[in-house]
Every structure is written in C-alpha cells, then in structure tokens.
Amino acid sequence: MRSALCSGSLLALLHVTPCLWIGAFNIEDFGPKKSKDDFVMNHIQRELHFLQIVLRYDIILIQGLQDKDLSVTKRLKDLVNKDSQHFSNILSEPLPLSSSILKFWxxxxxxxxxxxxxxxxxKDSFQYTAKGFDRPPYVVKFSSTETGKEFVLIPIHTKPDHAVKEIDALVDVVAAAGKKWNNNKNIMVLGDFNAGSRYVKVKKRNKKNDWDDIPLFTNKDFHWLINDNVATKVDSQQAHDRIVVTTEMEKGVVEGSAKVFNFRKKYDLNQAERILFE
Known part of the structure; x- marks a missing residue:
C-alpha cells in the first residue's frame, strides 16, 4: 500500500506577517481499528511522531480518514491538544456522497x-456536489486572526484510475468557490492528486500527453508548487501529492517554501512504527 509523505507550503498572506504553515497529509485508510489500537496511539503519542507532524503546521489537511461516528476525529484532536495546544477542526461528511458510487466502496x-x-x-464552507469526483472537495474559507485576510483551501484526494478526469474538473471547483465568495481569488488546491505518471500520462513517442488537456495545468493563472520531479510517496519516485495556487494566492507564498516533509526519515521510523501511516 502506498504511504504518503507530508507536503506543505509556508503561506504569508499577501506578504503580511506572521506566516502560516499549511500542509496536507494522507494517512491511508485511518479508521477506528487503527485509532483504537492503544499500542499504536500511545506509541505515537509517546514518540510524538503524529503530534510533531501536525504541530509543524497552522492548518493541516488530513486525508484517508474513515470516521462514521467522529470518534477517530475526537481521538486525534485530543491527542494534538493534550499539551495545551489550540487546534480546532472542520471536516466533511463521509464521501463519496452518491449511493451509486458507495456500493463499490x-x-x-x-x-x-x-x-x-x-x-x-x-469563515464558511461548502461541499462541492457537481459530478466529476469520487471524493468531491469540501471547500473551506479561512481568515487570519491577525490580518483579517481571507483565503480558500480546496482539498482533493482523487481516485487513481480517475485522476485525469478529477484533476480536470478542479477548475470548476475553483470557479464555484470564487463565485460563492465574492470573487475571492486567494485559493489553494492541495492533497493527493495521484498525479504521478502512472495515472496521468506524459507524452512518450505517439502517446497522448494527459497534461495538455488539464486546464488547471495549462492555464497560466494556476501555479504548481510541487513539481513532477519531487517524490511524495515513500515507495514511489513520483509526485502524486500537489499544491496548486492561483496567481493572487501565489503572491503570498514564500518562494521556495513548498516542500515535501519526509517524516519517516526525520523520525527514523522502523517498519513496526509505520503501522499508523500505512
């Protein structure tokens, strides 16, 4: 099973300090079974692995969360707030929304x-409901408490075999967010795009280049902060995870700050300790 690294971007809202760290992390099918495994959770708490990952950021998107009764969310939130931290949360409904899709999940x-x-x-949020996604984005508008500046985060975790179709449809989500919130152009799309060449084909000989038909990639109003040559998965040299910003949002991103955080290397995790993330 693929295991995600953690990607993040240092965001300075319209060059106003202080800066905000924003990250995205796919913890791969994390549900009650893993959450209730006291050995795993206590070990992670003791070694601060999960906690240290979260505490690197001011906003972190967690993907792969399976939590019907919100017990897992509560457990994670209690963990990060144990030492008097001040983390709140907002989360989507269980996805996919469609019962016709659900039967395959x-x-x-x-x-x-x-x-x-x-x-x-x-400040506000909405669930994108138009067709085009297996796990449609849950769009959230945030505001800096110190500057009052507002910005929009659009999370995405594509289904691998539908990656091209779903990445293609992300421009519609950006447009919907801008329309809903008075043409707000401070927008970031982040998450597991499954954008490696295994699912999004690059041109080789006479084969079609999928990127040529993806407006989020071809439109110069969007800027990809994680490039193709950056490995975002432990067992892959491809960039599945991405961060994409609008031109307006890019003005506030500290140059060169969008990087992949290899938590396994940082914390020297052995195979047994990787259970939480695999």
Missing part, C-alpha cells in the same frame, strides 16, 4: 482540517 472517507484557532478562523 467498503469505507467512506472524510476530509479533515486541523487548524490553530488562535491564528485562523473558519
């Missing part, structure tokens, strides 16, 4: 944002 996933409520507040 054993578990639904939620998008979860954990955020430092002393630095940012949630």
């Amino acid at each position: 054993t578990d639904k996933e939620r998008y979860l944002f954990l955020y430092r409520d002393k630095k940012v507040t949630v």
Whole structure:
C-alpha cells in the first residue's frame, strides 16, 4: 500500500506577517481499528511522531480518514491538544456522497482540517456536489486572526484510475468557490492528486500527453508548487501529492517554501512504527 509523505507550503498572506504553515497529509485508510489500537496511539503519542507532524503546521489537511461516528476525529484532536495546544477542526461528511458510487466502496472517507484557532478562523464552507469526483472537495474559507485576510483551501484526494478526469474538473471547483465568495481569488488546491505518471500520462513517442488537456495545468493563472520531479510517496519516485495556487494566492507564498516533509526519515521510523501511516 502506498504511504504518503507530508507536503506543505509556508503561506504569508499577501506578504503580511506572521506566516502560516499549511500542509496536507494522507494517512491511508485511518479508521477506528487503527485509532483504537492503544499500542499504536500511545506509541505515537509517546514518540510524538503524529503530534510533531501536525504541530509543524497552522492548518493541516488530513486525508484517508474513515470516521462514521467522529470518534477517530475526537481521538486525534485530543491527542494534538493534550499539551495545551489550540487546534480546532472542520471536516466533511463521509464521501463519496452518491449511493451509486458507495456500493463499490467498503469505507467512506472524510476530509479533515486541523487548524490553530488562535491564528485562523473558519469563515464558511461548502461541499462541492457537481459530478466529476469520487471524493468531491469540501471547500473551506479561512481568515487570519491577525490580518483579517481571507483565503480558500480546496482539498482533493482523487481516485487513481480517475485522476485525469478529477484533476480536470478542479477548475470548476475553483470557479464555484470564487463565485460563492465574492470573487475571492486567494485559493489553494492541495492533497493527493495521484498525479504521478502512472495515472496521468506524459507524452512518450505517439502517446497522448494527459497534461495538455488539464486546464488547471495549462492555464497560466494556476501555479504548481510541487513539481513532477519531487517524490511524495515513500515507495514511489513520483509526485502524486500537489499544491496548486492561483496567481493572487501565489503572491503570498514564500518562494521556495513548498516542500515535501519526509517524516519517516526525520523520525527514523522502523517498519513496526509505520503501522499508523500505512
């Protein structure tokens, strides 16, 4: 099973300090079974692996969360707030929404944002419901508590075999967010795009280049902060995870700050310790 690294971007809202760290993390099918495994959770708590990952950021998107009764979310939130941190959360309904799609899925996933409520507040949110996604984005508008500047985060975790179709449809989500919130152009799309060449084909000989038909990639109003040559999966040299920003949002991103955080290398995790993330 693929295991995600953690990608993040240092965001300075319209060059106004202080800066905000924003990240995305796919914890791969994390549900009650893993959450209730006291050995795993206590070990992670003791070694601060999961906690240290979250505490690097002011806003972090968690993907792969399977949580029907919100017990897992509560457990994770209690963990990060144990030492008097101030993290709040906002999360989507279980996805996919369609019952016709659900019959092919054993578990639904939620998008979860954990955020430092002393630095940012949630102003509004909406669930994108138009066709085109297996796990449609749950769009959230945040505001800096110190500057009052507002910005929009659009999470995405594509289904691998539908990656091209779903990445293609992301421009419609960006447009919907801008229309809903008075033409707000401070927008970031982040998450597991499954954008490696295994699913999004690059041109080789006479084969079609999928990127040529993806407006989020070809439109110069969008800027990809994680490039093709950056490995975002432990067992792959491809960039599945991406961060894409609008031109207006790019003005506030500290140059060169969008990087992949290899938590396994940082914390020297052995195979047994990787259970939480695999």
